[in-house]
Each structure stands twice: as C-alpha cells, then as structure tokens.
Amino acid sequence: MTTTEPTTNANKELDSKRKLPIVENFTRRAAVKGGFATLGAAAFVAAVSPLRQAAKNTSAVEFMQQHYTELTLEQKAEVIARLEAETKQRYGADVTIADDRPIPGTKFVYAINLSVCNGNGKCVEACHKENNHDRSTNQSYIRVIEMPKGTMDMEQGSTTYSGIVPKDDKFYLPVQCQQCDEPPCVDVCPVKATWKEEDGIVVVDYNWCIGCRYCEAACPYHARRFNWKQAEVPAEEINPDQSYLSNRVRPVGVVEKCTYCLHRTRRGKLPACLEACPTGARVFGNILDKNSNIRWILENKRVYILKEELGTKPAFFYYFD
Amino acid sequence: MTRIANLFFAFLMCLIASAVLGILLQPSKRAETRQASVTERANVAQSTPHSGSLHMHEVTIRRPTGPPRIELVGIDPHGRAPTVACSTCHSVREPNLENRNAASLDEFHQGMTFNHGNITCYACHNPTEPDALRLADGSSLLYENVMSLCSQCHSKQAESFAHGAHGGMNGFWDLSHGPQVKNNCIDCHDPHEPKYPQMVVGFKPKDRFNEPTIREHEQEGTAGHDNH
Numbered sequence: 001m002t003t004t005e006p007t008t009n010a011n012k013e014l015d016s017k018r019k020l021p022i023v024e025n026f027t028r029r030a031a032v033k034g035g036f037a038t039l040g041a042a043a044f045v046a047a048v049s050p051l052r053q054a055a056k057n058t059s060a061v062e063f064m065q066q067h068y069t070e071l072t073l074e075q076k077a078e079v080i081a082r083l084e085a086e087t088k089q090r091y092g093a094d095v096t097i098a099d100d101r102p103i104p105g106t107k108f109v110y111a112i113n114l115s116v117c118n119g120n121g122k123c124v125e126a127c128h129k130e131n132n133h134d135r136s137t138n139q140s141y142i143r144v145i146e147m148p149k150g151t152m153d154m155e156q157g158s159t160t161y162s163g164i165v166p167k168d169d170k171f172y173l174p175v176q177c178q179q180c181d182e183p184p185c186v187d188v189c190p191v192k193a194t195w196k197e198e199d200g201i202v203v204v205d206y207n208w209c210i211g212c213r214y215c216e217a218a219c220p221y222h223a224r225r226f227n228w229k230q231a232e233v234p235a236e237e238i239n240p241d242q243s244y245l246s247n248r249v250r251p252v253g254v255v256e257k258c259t260y261c262l263h264r265t266r267r268g269k270l271p272a273c274l275e276a277c278p279t280g281a282r283v284f285g286n287i288l289d290k291n292s293n294i295r296w297i298l299e300n301k302r303v304y305i306l307k308e309e310l311g312t313k314p315a316f317f318y319y320f321d
Numbered sequence: 322m323t324r325i326a327n328l329f330f331a332f333l334m335c336l337i338a339s340a341v342l343g344i345l346l347q348p349s350k351r352a353e354t355r356q357a358s359v360t361e362r363a364n365v366a367q368s369t370p371h372s373g374s375l376h377m378h379e380v381t382i383r384r385p386t387g388p389p390r391i392e393l394v395g396i397d398p399h400g401r402a403p404t405v406a407c408s409t410c411h412s413v414r415e416p417n418l419e420n421r422n423a424a425s426l427d428e429f430h431q432g433m434t435f436n437h438g439n440i441t442c443y444a445c446h447n448p449t450e451p452d453a454l455r456l457a458d459g460s461s462l463l464y465e466n467v468m469s470l471c472s473q474c475h476s477k478q479a480e481s482f483a484h485g486a487h488g489g490m491n492g493f494w495d496l497s498h499g500p501q502v503k504n505n506c507i508d509c510h511d512p513h514e515p516k517y518p519q520m521v522v523g524f525k526p527k528d529r530f531n532e533p534t535i536r537e538h539e540q541e542g543t544a545g546h547d548n549h
Contacts, residue, residue: 026327034327041335103495113486118520125524138526164519268498270490279517280489280504293485301486321481 067192068205068245079207080244087249090230093238100243100266102199108260108315109200109287109294110271111303112174115321117281119144119165119172126276127176130261131247132239134231141225141258142176142273152304154221174281176273177202177223177258178306178314185215185224185257194255200315201262203245209254216255220307221314224257260284287315378493378500383508388452388464391429411451418443436514445470445512471506482506 026034065071065079080097087095124140133139145157149171157173166172183202186194193208194215216224230252242248243263250256261271265284274282285294294317297303301319390404397403410429420426420442422435447455447462454462454470462470472479481487488509493499509517 030324030327034331037328037331045339120520121522121524140526268493268495270494275491296484297486
C-alpha cells in the first residue's frame with residue numbers, strides 16, 4: 001500500500017524531466033548505423049561464401065566431425081560408413097575401410113640395403129597403386145634418388161634419372177617417411193591433425209587436416225605430399241582394402257604421407273613396396289622382437305641413418321653389405 | 322546503449338539468415354548419410370583380431386621343381402615342343418672336367434653366356450649323375466636344394482638370407498597372422514651369370530622434385546646473383 005502525497009505542479013514538471021523515456025524511436029543516426037552494420041554483416045557473409053563453395057563437397061556432418069582420437073566407436077562406424085558411401089558415389093568402387101589399431105608390443109622399423117637397390121622404381125609404382133594415388137600425377141610416397149657415389153647428401157641427388165639402371169658411378173637412395181621418433185612434422189601441426197601412434201607410425205587424420213602444409217615444410221626428408229586435386233582413379237583400379245588412417249581416398253587440400261602400409265602391416269602383412277621390390281633390398285619388421293630381421297641387421301650390418309644430425313631419430317635405416 | 326543494441330540486433334539477424342540458408346542447402350545430403358551409416362555399422366570393430374593362439378605359420382623358401390630340361394628345336398607330331406633331360410645326352414657322353422665356357426663346346430649349350438668367376442661346368446654340375454648337382458666335397462645334391470650349393474662360396478649372402486637381410490619375400494612379417502614366402506637364390510640370380518641384371522626405369526611420379534631442369538634464364542639469373 002502506498003500513500004500518495006499531494007504534489008505541487010512544479011514537482012510534477014521536474015519529475016517528468018528527470019524520467020528517462022521507456023521506448024525511444026530510432027534516431028536517424030542509429031538507423032544509419034544499423035543499416036551499415038547490416039551491410040557490413042552481409043558483406044562478411046558474401047566474403048565467406050567462396051569458402052562454402054570451395055567446401056561444396058563437404059557435408060555438414062563431415063564438417064562437424066570430431067578429431068579421430070576423440071571419436072567413440074559408434075561415431076567411427078558412422079564416419080566410416082559415410083566415407084565408404086562417398087567412395088562408392090564418387091568412384092563407383094565398393095571399398096572396405098577398416099580402423100586398424102596398433103598391435104600391442106610392436107614398433108615398426110624399415111631398412112633398405114643400398115648395396116642391392118638398383119633404382120628400378122618398382123616400389124614407387126607399388127605404393128602408387130596400393131595407396132590409391134592420383135593416376136594422372138603418378139603420385140607416390142616414395143622417391144628414389146640417384147646419388148653420386150661418396151656422399152649421403154640428399155640434395156646432391158636427382159630423381160629425374162631414367163633408362164637403364166643401375167648406372168656405374170651412382171647409387172640409389174629410396175626415400176619415404178622415416179616415421180621419426182622426434183617428428184618435426186607433428187610438432188609444427190597447428191591443429192594436431194598428425195601424430196605418432198604406439199607402433200611408431202606417424203599418421204594423419206585427413207578429415208582434421210586444414211591443409212596449411214607446415215608439416216610438409218618441416219619434414220627434412222620431403223616425405224609429405226599435398227593433395228592438390230581430388231585423386232582420379234578408375235573404379236577397377238581402386239584398392240578396396242582400406243584403412244581410415246591409411247590408404248582411403250583422401251579429400252582434396254589435405255596432406256598425406258607413407259604409413260608403412262598400416263592397413264597391411266597392422267594385419268601382419270608386409271608393406272606393398274617391400275613385396276614389389278625385385279632386388280630384395282627392403283626389410284621390414286618389429287624392432288621389439290629380439291629375433292626379428294631388423295634387429296639382426298642393426299646388430300650386424302653397416303647401418304646409416306639419413307640426416308642423423310637433425311635428431312629426428314628415424315625408424316628407417318639404410319645398410320650396406 | 323540503444324545504438325549498441327541496434328547494431329547487435331542487426332548482426333544477429335544476419336547471422337540467423339546465413340545459418341538458415343546454410344542449413345537449407347544441405348538437408349537431403351544429411352538424410353542420405355544418416356541412412357547409410359545405420360546400415361553398415363559392423364565394419365569398425367574388426368581391427369586385427371590378435372588371437373592368443375601361438376600357432377605360427379611357415380616360412381617357405383621357393384625352390385626349383387626339379388632338374389632343368391633342355392628345350393629342343395622344332396615340334397613333335399603332336400605339336401608339343403619337346404624337352405629332354407640332361408641325362409638323355411650326358412649319360413653316354415664323356416664329361417670334360419676342364420671345360421669352362423660355351424665357346425669350347427662343339428655342340429649344344431652354344432648360346433649360353435658364362436660369367437660366374439672362373440669355375441668349370443663340373444664345379445657345380447655332377448659328372449657322374451647328370452640330373453643332379455655336386456657339392457665341393459663330391460657328394461651329390463638335388464637341384465631342389467641348389468641353395469646349399471651356392472652357400473658353399475657365398476656364405477655371407479647365405480647368412481644374410483637366413484636373417485631376411487638378403488633376397489626378396491612376400492606374405493606376412495608376423496607369422497602368427499600368416500605364412501611368408503622367400504625367394505630362392507636362382508629366382509634373382511642366373512647361376513651361369515649371377516650378376517643381377519640391369520633394369521629399365523618404368524614409373525616416375527610427376528611432382529615438383531621431378532621437374533626436368535630449371536629454365537635456362539633462371540639459372541643464369543641465380544648464377545649472376547651468386548657472384549655478387
């Protein structure tokens with residue numbers, strides 16, 4: 001209950017002057033500003049729209065996908081089903097994308113016998129086919145460098161050699177991802193789209209990669225590749241045995257790399273490049289197994305590490321007879 | 322206050338408008354993927370069943386099927402190219418233990434090239450048993466076991482082979498998952514001319530490290546620059 005006091009006219013006038021208006025119409029200034037703000041926001045949307053165009057093939061589901069390591073089993077199943085359907089739609093090929101995880105107690109190591117390698121390039125081709133690389137660019141994770149004898153300086157070599165091999169005054173150095181224990185490519189990734197797994201394989205979540213290519217620049221072995229275009233592969237040439245972190249068809253604009261064929265090696269098989277090598281220069285195995293080929297080589301052969309001085313600690317060795 | 326409220330309101334409207342547009346563009350696609358994901362869910366969990374069973378698969382070394390056969394010129398009345406065993410001729414011929422190459426033979430094996438050190442034919446072939454080989458101690462050896470013969474001299478390679486450091490292989494690195502097949506010496510090395518043959522490079526990726534050469538004026542430019 002309030003008791004109203006009789007007020008004088010003068011008081012009333014004063015009150016109405018003090019009171020703030022409850023609703024005020026837009027002033028011209030505010031209207032103009034609002035108009036420009038709308039224009040500005042519209043301009044922003046327009047400016048961003050090319051991004052939407054560029055990502056035309058990216059569905060909302062794909063865009064909202066979590067990082068691989070944060071996906072639940074159920075989410076993974078959904079993602080994989082979607083990727084399989086996409087491959088079917090785009091390439092007309094029925095593929096199986098598995099989610100191969102490291103085998104406990106394994107650390108994969110590769111070794112190449114440089115006394116035997118003759119630079120024929122069959123490994124390069126096998127990698128190309130196994131990993132569903134773009135057919136028109138002959139993309140591959142392996143580069144064979146023809147080196148002058150007496151140096152291990154990669155920069156002195158050439159990858160453009162052709163014709164009959166081996167040439168007398170040359171040796172041949174196949175270079176692919178060295179699966180470093182101190183991987184500079186992983187350190188520089190701004191979004192953690194690439195990481196090292198328990199069995200030593202450095203992998204990329206192609207759906208998390210933003211394509212900045214820092215890793216490509218950071219790798220001293222030039223082992224990473226950028227997808228400048230969507231891979232073109234005929235349906236009958238698509239390798240249907242795929243893995244999420246490995247050889248599934250990669251989207252355009254992301255970085256990819258050798259995974260030691262984890263879709264094969266994590267199922268116990270040898271990598272494709274090894275099986276393709278006609279000279280038998282390639283050796284693959286589990287370094288944690290005392291009786292493995294790799295251990296014998298490291299203990300008994302002259303072993304060389306490429307760019308050892310950089311401290312990248314590769315899981316890749318070159319040896320001589 | 323009002324101005325800020327107005328600005329905020331305008332911005333909010335734009336945001337909502339763009340969001341609505343964005344969603345309207347994609348609805349069909351979303352529904353499709355949803356359906357697909359429901360139908361195939363079984364795929365994920367089946368990553369490498371590392372069973373506890375200790376059953377190990379075998380490592381098989383490829384081997385020749387038996388003694389070689391000599392192809393004869395021409396075909397028999399049935400249209401087959403006839404082949405004969407070594408013993409067809411050599412059981413009735415006197416072995417020449419000194420012979421080292423094809424040039425000194427008056428018939429047969431004429432076109433063969435020998436480039437395997439300076440050893441005689443009968444250093445490896447058995448003079449008394451034409452369809453078999455002979456080890457250095459004189460004992461007979463089946464062609465299937467030719468690797469024992471090679472290993473007499475090439476023990477280093479044999480040792481490396483035994484440890485997987487020489488010779489190609491196929492199959493599984495992990496024998497608990499599957500078998501492995503290793504090449505035989507003579508899969509890669511011709512016993513009469515064992516140097517690994519030269520090959521022709523067939524496949525080349527076309528990436529920026531594979532561009533043929535830098536254009537000439539650029540080369541001149543950099544050279545000039547270096548001199549400064």
